[in-house]
Amino acid sequence: MKKLLLTLIFPSMLCAQVGIGTTNPLSDLHIAGDTSTIRIESLNAVNDPANNDGIKPSPAYVTALGDVTLDPNIGNGIGTGGNLSPINFLMTIPNFIPDGATNKGSIINNTTLETNKTGLFSIVPFTSPQAALIEVKYSVTTILSSTDLNTVMTPFNDISTRAIKYYFSIDLNNDGLDAVESSKKYGLNGQFYSSHSQGILGYSFTNGHGYTNIPPGNHSLHFFAEIVDGETKFTSVGIGGYSDTLKIRIYN
Known part of the structure; x- marks a missing residue:
């Protein structure tokens, strides 16, 4: 009788926790090692080509029963037709604009030969695991000069007005960006700068906010600045040289 009891109890003790690469498992399944991985061959590109194209990584979902699947339509672990759990996460990206060689940010020059100049100053890639609403908030600094900021900064003294507008496309x-994507300008905001004979150099802040719906996949935000000044005027704009912050919220 004692032998029978030991036979029944001992296996349950062995199965309590399983360790791979460790003799001291801390969970029901503990895989040790800083390069350890898990492979489920039923989810690879050969066995599940509908959800795994074999080119880019596929997001994995957990059903109500705890099953791991690549199919977002499996809602309850038994059949199809389920809905994905809501997503709501925030990415905060400080200094999202390159400082540049002169630490004045991204520099765009509106020369004396033009009164309107639009330039791209930052591209930020991001990924959404499913169709969702994206909300973007940005804050950028601006410094203006009457000479090219790549060389020297010079205050204005021409008693004239400049406008700098910011926006992003997705x-x-x-x-x-294709023609349709470029035509959609989100988070449009700007400032006017009016110079005087005793103009000074300094940074100003511009904040913008925009949102729209996006499909699942890999995307990127393209940030633009549009500079408007008078005829024969030269305006050099440094964007993000002092401080800039980007916040991206994705939720459904």
Whole structure:
């Protein structure tokens, strides 16, 4: 009788926790090692080509029963037709604009030969695991000069007005902005700068906010600045040289 009891109890003790690469498992299944991985062959590109194209990583979902699947339509672990759990996460990206060689940020020059100049100053890629609403908030600093900021900063003394407008467009699938994507300007905001004979150099802050719906996949935000000044005027604008912050919230 004692032998029978030991036979029944001992296996349950062995199965309490399983360790791979460790003799001291701390969970029901503990895989040790800083390069350890898990492979489920039923989810690879050969066995599940509908959800795994074999090119880019596929998001994994957990059903109500705890099953791991690549199919977002499996809602309850038994059949199809379920809904994905809501997503709501925030990405905060400080200093999202390159400082540049002169630490004045991204520099765009509106020369004496033009009165309107638009330039791209930052591209930020991101990924959404499913169709969702994206909300973007940005804050950028601006410094203006009457000479090229790549060389020297010079205050204005021409008693004239400049306008600097900021906005972003969304490159769906991160494959380059097409004509339709470029035509949609989100988070449009700007400032006017009026100079005087005793003009000084300094930074100003501009904040913008925009949102729209996006499909699942890899995307990117393209940030633009539009500079407007008078005829024969030269305006050099440094964007993000002092401080800039980007916040991206994705939720459904």
